[in-house]
Amino acid sequence: MRDAGAHVRVGDLDETALLARVVPLMPTRALLGPGDDAALVAAPDGRVVATTDVLVEHRDFRRDWSSGADVGWKAVAQNVADVAAMGGRCTGLLIGLSVPTDLPVAWVEDFARGVAAACAHLDAVVVGGDLSAASEVVVSVTALGDLGGRAPVLRSGARAGDVVAVAGVLGRSAAGLRVLQRGGSRSSAEEDLVGAHRRPRPPVAAGPAAALAGATALMDVSDGLLRDAGRIAAASAVTVELTTAGALGEWARDLEQRLGRERGHGVALVLTGGEDHALLGCFPPDAVLPVPFAPVGVVAATSPHGVLVDGRTWAGATGWDHFAR
Amino acid sequence: MRDAGAHVRVGDLDETALLARVVPLMPTRALLGPGDDAALVAAPDGRVVATTDVLVEHRDFRRDWSSGADVGWKAVAQNVADVAAMGGRCTGLLIGLSVPTDLPVAWVEDFARGVAAACAHLDAVVVGGDLSAASEVVVSVTALGDLGGRAPVLRSGARAGDVVAVAGVLGRSAAGLRVLQRGGSRSSAEEDLVGAHRRPRPPVAAGPAAALAGATALMDVSDGLLRDAGRIAAASAVTVELTTAGALGEWARDLEQRLGRERGHGVALVLTGGEDHALLGCFPPDAVLPVPFAPVGVVAATSPHGVLVDGRTWAGATGWDHFAR
Numbered sequence: 213m214r215d216a217g218a219h220v221r222v223g224d225l226d227e228t229a230l231l232a233r234v235v236p237l238m239p240t241r242a243l244l245g246p247g248d249d250a251a252l253v254a255a256p257d258g259r260v261v262a263t264t265d266v267l268v269e270h271r272d273f274r275r276d277w278s279s280g281a282d283v284g285w286k287a288v289a290q291n292v293a294d295v296a297a298m299g300g301r302c303t304g305l306l307i308g309l310s311v312p313t314d315l316p317v318a319w320v321e322d323f324a325r326g327v328a329a330a331c332a333h334l335d336a337v338v339v340g341g342d343l344s345a346a347s348e349v350v351v352s353v354t355a356l357g358d359l360g361g362r363a364p365v366l367r368s369g370a371r372a373g374d375v376v377a378v379a380g381v382l383g384r385s386a387a388g389l390r391v392l393q394r395g396g397s398r399s400s401a402e403e404d405l406v407g408a409h410r411r412p413r414p415p416v417a418a419g420p421a422a423a424l425a426g427a428t429a430l431m432d433v434s435d436g437l438l439r440d441a442g443r444i445a446a447a448s449a450v451t452v453e454l455t456t457a458g459a460l461g462e463w464a465r466d467l468e469q470r471l472g473r474e475r476g477h478g479v480a481l482v483l484t485g486g487e488d489h490a491l492l493g494c495f496p497p498d499a500v501l502p503v504p505f506a507p508v509g510v511v512a513a514t515s516p517h518g519v520l521v522d523g524r525t526w527a528g529a530t531g532w533d534h535f536a537r
Numbered sequence: 538m539r540d541a542g543a544h545v546r547v548g549d550l551d552e553t554a555l556l557a558r559v560v561p562l563m564p565t566r567a568l569l570g571p572g573d574d575a576a577l578v579a580a581p582d583g584r585v586v587a588t589t590d591v592l593v594e595h596r597d598f599r600r601d602w603s604s605g606a607d608v609g610w611k612a613v614a615q616n617v618a619d620v621a622a623m624g625g626r627c628t629g630l631l632i633g634l635s636v637p638t639d640l641p642v643a644w645v646e647d648f649a650r651g652v653a654a655a656c657a658h659l660d661a662v663v664v665g666g667d668l669s670a671a672s673e674v675v676v677s678v679t680a681l682g683d684l685g686g687r688a689p690v691l692r693s694g695a696r697a698g699d700v701v702a703v704a705g706v707l708g709r710s711a712a713g714l715r716v717l718q719r720g721g722s723r724s725s726a727e728e729d730l731v732g733a734h735r736r737p738r739p740p741v742a743a744g745p746a747a748a749l750a751g752a753t754a755l756m757d758v759s760d761g762l763l764r765d766a767g768r769i770a771a772a773s774a775v776t777v778e779l780t781t782a783g784a785l786g787e788w789a790r791d792l793e794q795r796l797g798r799e800r801g802h803g804v805a806l807v808l809t810g811g812e813d814h815a816l817l818g819c820f821p822p823d824a825v826l827p828v829p830f831a832p833v834g835v836v837a838a839t840s841p842h843g844v845l846v847d848g849r850t851w852a853g854a855t856g857w858d859h860f861a862r
Contacts, residue, residue: 254585268671354587447572
């Protein structure tokens, strides 16, 4: 084993030594674990919400664009957002991390600190995990959650007349990715967007709040508003009619000002940009929208079921596909 | 999209089309899911057991030695074994699968069939998952479980005087791996070992049975008996004294007969071979060992804490390290 300085690689340590460096950096709090064959997590209402997402280097992140801490943050944030999207709160995370043996140990430590920072921000803890070697960094996170006795809020419950609302801001992550792709120097306004791409901040408390407010449908906007609203439309057999007159338009104008681009581009980012992990909800017309939900449209029974923007079908691309060429 | 024949690659389909082929092949049964942002799984006793393991191509399996179905089987088996090792029964699996875009779709379908076969054998179901692209196949499985109101059986409860026992058979997976590494034609006796390597069969019902029988410590033997018994010894501050006079010796002799090798090699395989996913338990001296546990030693208070084989320290290598060079 070489000296424990900045140039130590993962392959210089055995698994036990590496875990001894990394585990203490993360918040671990559960009935039991990590350390035994499995963790034990409270499931107060007799059911457990469970979701898993995998992030792969070169596909979901680039190590020259995101630090280890950014990757750890994002992996936690998007999974906790999925629990919130059911109306639940996160009760524990299991983190599988596969890394190349020539990766600096400092990167793994940085990853753990990013996990810890996201957990602190999102009120989550790590209850288990696994560490192994691979050709590229692969992060797989499973998030567990509790519904507090409430029914889960599905994608399939939207009804004609519902108000469509978004908690969080859309388009910023995609805009930040464009700034990174462009390269060169960045204004502070652009730096904010890059930050939104690296460390999305899902409004997780809005999930249980939406459930309490009577939300009929709820989901995490991970693949872009149009695509994800289309999923609610399909599952609920309704049409989601979005309007750019309110919050969507404001977010688009903010992006255009930050990017200094031509009018019209911001709307496309807001409608199709993924990975902001805002929450998209449908609420009965008489519901009081919980903070920070902003209305962005209405649900209609018109057929064919789908998504309209200001009364028309959107003509451009609609989102992200993991296997698109 | 090309024709849906044997030569279709993952990258020829979009994510939705690929999922539509794969998901129906797997047993999915839960309160809810897959299909929404998260699954909902029953947690009858108000707690949930949770564990995660990652399998990486080239490290944990080779596609020329194991079929997609073998990999799916193994990923399920080793995670369900971890739930059993707490004394629990599996209530749901979440499966993250990352695959190269040039991988045949048929491999992914075969993987799903192997998951289904293991689930049928081990009484498990799939409740969620994620599918993404990567440079090599990476499988991350999270298993959830229920303890039926019992206390979890930890590694730390072994006491001097306990009987040490194993449910399952040891050394067969490692022996099968050696047969694969050697190459060439295989006898039917060797083929059995290869089968044990490709499709381990953890005795999962023995987990809850051990808990009911009063097991003081329990764990899954994934990294070899010596290494894993050492973990119980360390966690419980005891010495595990193994004897090769009984079941361990019988298993060793069976391996030697199958492999046609010199005397003595079989014991090393039984003591250090990993991935059989047998269960290692410690029981009070007056406990009735549940089927199929076989006694393999006793727990002593002698110091330094560790593992002895027939009264002596084992001189050879002790197991598997993911980062060993």
